[in-house]
Amino acid sequence: xxxxxxxxxxxxxxxxxxxxxxxxxxxxxxxxxxxxxxxxxxxxxxxxxxxxxxxxxxxxxxxxxxxxxxxxxxxxxxxxxxxxxxxxxxxxxxxxxxxxxxxxxxxxxxxxxxxxxxxxxxxxxxxxxxxxxxxxxxxxxxxxxxxxxxxxxxxxxxxxxxxxxxxxxxxxxxxxxxxxxxxxxxxxxxxxxxxxxxxxxxxxxxxxxxxxxxxxxxxxxxxxxxxxxxxxxxxxxxxxxxxxxxxxxxxxxx
Numbered sequence: 001x002x003x004x005x006x007x008x009x010x011x012x013x014x015x016x017x018x019x020x021x022x023x024x025x026x027x028x029x030x031x032x033x034x035x036x037x038x039x040x041x042x043x044x045x046x047x048x049x050x051x052x053x054x055x056x057x058x059x060x061x062x063x064x065x066x067x068x069x070x071x072x073x074x075x076x077x078x079x080x081x082x083x084x085x086x087x088x089x090x091x092x093x094x095x096x097x098x099x100x101x102x103x104x105x106x107x108x109x110x111x112x113x114x115x116x117x118x119x120x121x122x123x124x125x126x127x128x129x130x131x132x133x134x135x136x137x138x139x140x141x142x143x144x145x146x147x148x149x150x151x152x153x154x155x156x157x158x159x160x161x162x163x164x165x166x167x168x169x170x171x172x173x174x175x176x177x178x179x180x181x182x183x184x185x186x187x188x189x190x191x192x193x194x195x196x197x198x199x200x201x202x203x204x205x206x207x208x209x210x211x212x213x214x215x216x217x218x219x220x221x222x223x224x225x226x227x228x229x230x231x232x233x234x235x236x237x238x239x240x241x242x243x244x245x246x247x248x249x250x251x252x253x254x
Contacts, residue, residue, distance in 0.1 A: 010186065010235055019052040023110070024072045026187035027059055028252040032245045034115055035068035037195065045115030046095035049187050050103055056080040058103055060096075062089035071254040080104075094154045101160030102167060102183060109183045111190035120180040123201035127176045130200055132221035133213050137200040139193070139229035141221040144172040171229070172197055188242065189234035196237070 013019040027049045048058040059075045076087035082096040102112050127148055132141045147166040167173040171193055172182040180197050184190035207213035
């Protein structure tokens, strides 16, 4: 008799407390992975997760805490006014200015991720979208935008609104001369899109430095986008990374 195989699927929850804990655990793991991959740059960068009950509130990292040290208990709950309603440390003003407007404009977005990663910020200085150079890059084909402006550190929610408008219905936006921002219907998805977008920027920078890369045909790029760029594909791709980081750094659950 053939062995029955099982495939991991996104969890469902019986109560809001379990769902909140799940999102916070994924969020803490996301920060640990950002640290592991070298996406930390001083105090810059933030990942947010919408609260499942207070949907105009989100969980975020404390300002000035290293990604590699963040635990579930360190996360801050911030309301729609930018006030910390749970936690004892300040929130990054830029985190609120950007993420509050992205969450407000996109009710479907559970999480958003942004950091000043090396290849993302390098690519952002070119102020143009990524091309369909590889199978992995097709996840972003027709599904990312470019915010074609730079006005300094984002401290005003009006600038956050402009970024949210540029993002539109896409999964990612390139912030010119700044870096990338990705979103998802789960923390898992948003973090995975950021990680693979960083690698996509790296691959295109390498390919263009070596010569003139050949783009995948538009029809094939569109097909591949449906195969590797779906919500479930983003969620599932994160699972091995989550398993690895939680096994290596179980203190993140504290």
